[in-house]
Amino acid sequence: MDTTEVFDELARWARERGVELNGVAPRSLPDRGIGIVATKPRKVNDLILHVPASALRTLDTVRAKVKKSLPKGTKVHAILAADLALDKPTSKYAPWNAVLPSRESVSTHLPLAWTDRALHRYLPKPALALLNKQQSKFTRDWAAIQQSPLATSIPKQEDFLYFWLLANTRTFYHESAQNAGLPKDDRMVLQPVADLFNHADTGCEVAFTPDGFTITADREYAKGDEVYICYGKHSNDFLLVEYGFVLAENRWDEVCLDDAILPELSRQQKAVLEERGFLGNYVLDQRTVCYRTQVALRLLCVPAGRWERLVYEGEDGGEAVQQKVDRLFVKILRKYHGKVEETIQELEELEDCQSWQREVLCLRWQQIRGLVNQTIERLEA
Numbered sequence: 058m059d060t061t062e063v064f065d066e067l068a069r070w071a072r073e074r075g076v077e078l079n080g081v082a083p084r085s086l087p088d089r090g091i092g093i094v095a096t097k098p099r100k101v102n103d104l105i106l107h108v109p110a111s112a113l114r115t116l117d118t119v120r121a122k123v124k125k126s127l128p129k130g131t132k133v134h135a136i137l138a139a140d141l142a143l144d145k146p147t148s149k150y151a152p153w154n155a156v157l158p159s160r161e162s163v164s165t166h167l168p169l170a171w172t173d174r175a176l177h178r179y180l181p182k183p184a185l186a187l188l189n190k191q192q193s194k195f196t197r198d199w200a201a202i203q204q205s206p207l208a209t210s211i212p213k214q215e216d217f218l219y220f221w222l223l224a225n226t227r228t229f230y231h232e233s234a235q236n237a238g239l240p241k242d243d244r245m246v247l248q249p250v251a252d253l254f255n256h257a258d259t260g261c262e263v264a265f266t267p268d269g270f271t272i273t274a275d276r277e278y279a280k281g282d283e284v285y286i287c288y289g290k291h292s293n294d295f296l297l298v299e300y301g302f303v304l305a306e307n308r309w310d311e312v313c314l315d316d317a318i319l320p321e322l323s324r325q326q327k328a329v330l331e332e333r334g335f336l337g338n339y340v341l342d343q344r345t346v347c348y349r350t351q352v353a354l355r356l357l358c359v360p361a362g363r364w365e366r367l368v369y370e371g372e373d374g375g376e377a378v379q380q381k382v383d384r385l386f387v388k389i390l391r392k393y394h395g396k397v398e399e400t401i402q403e404l405e406e407l408e409d410c411q412s413w414q415r416e417v418l419c420l421r422w423q424q425i426r427g428l429v430n431q432t433i434e435r436l437e438a
């Protein structure tokens with residue numbers, strides 16, 4: 058079957074299960090696999106997709122054998138991944154499975170699956186922290202599989218990782234009578250066709266009731282336009298680790314400045330900040346420098362006693378302190394800019410990695426450099 062036939066077959070199969078696609082259809086798109094495109098003009102508030110609860114893949118649709126085999130307390134994420142892994146080509150989900158991204162695509166794009174783990178050291182600090190959390194969850198879930206009778210059916214870790222990452226990138230949060238008693242992070246479901254929408258920082262409205270999901274147009278779409286949803290107000294570090302891409306334009310993006318500011322602080326200053334709950338997690342976005350950063354910079358600019366008054370009595374220290382803080386901040390940002398440049402250069406010279414991985418890491422650091430530059434210019438204006 059060619060791709061058009063595969064998409065037509067999916068749409069037919071989905072409609073048979075009560076899914077309504079109104080003037081949208083899946084298409085292959087450059088650099089982002091499959092996406093959803095308007096097949097006729099769409100107006101604001103048009104209902105473009107409805108997926109009834111009966112068409113969802115949930116804990117309740119998982120084969121009894123899978124559920125029974127896994128230890129009590131296994132996360133729904135792992136259960137769905139195991140169920141996907143055990144699907145045969147003749148599965149009733151075959152037309153849906155036919156549009157899943159390939160193993161190669163997943164292992165190229167998602168950092169947890171990168172075979173060259175040395176590349177992880179080029180992830181910005183928040184991305185690396187997220188990756189480490191993801192790794193712990195995967196290790197826990199893989200241990201559950203290995204302890205169970207499913208270990209013989211899913212013997213290879215890389216196979217389970219592929220399906221685990223599919224579940225990670227394609228599930229939606231859903232509340233129903235069936236999952237009401239479960240922890241929030243276990244209320245995960247897979248839904249056909251809706252899982253083909255790509256992400257933008259603003260997108261169509263996704264809503265659910267116990268009866269299913271609806272996706273409604275957030276604006277007008279011309280025939281041929283790609284229709285996006287927004288997976289959440291995510292930074293590019295988050296998108297890179299959780300979904301394997303970064304956006305060129307992302308109004309929710311932010312940059313962590315810990316590697317710029319922490320080296321400027323003495324051990325004693327770090328202890329003071331730690332005690333007061335202000336050590337680390339310094340963040341810059343397109344418009345603002347976070348309050349935590351302002352607090353840390355003030356400690357570098359005024360005597361400790363005055364700093365206490367500034368922080369605890371809500372004084373900002375006036376124009377004179379702010380100017381001192383801004384001058385110091387520019388100096389710190391310039392130094393950090395140099396480090397970012399070095400990272401970009403190192404990445405550009407990397408040879409033993411896939412070009413996409415080098416490019417996405419370079420792009421991320423170029424975005425960080427851009428935000429740092431923009432802030433220097435704003436402070437100096």
Ligand SMILES: C[S@@+](CC[C@H](N)C(=O)[O-])C[C@H]1O[C@@H](n2cnc3c(N)ncnc32)[C@H](O)[C@@H]1O
Pocket residue numbers: 088089090091092156157158166226227252253254255256257299300301302304
């Ligand atoms: C829920 S799926 C969306 C459908 C997916 N494109 C596919 O081919 O099946 C999420 C995945 O789509 C890709 N994706 C979503 N939005 C993207 C975007 N704006 N740019 C590039 N890739 C995107 C990422 O690979 C992500 O992990």
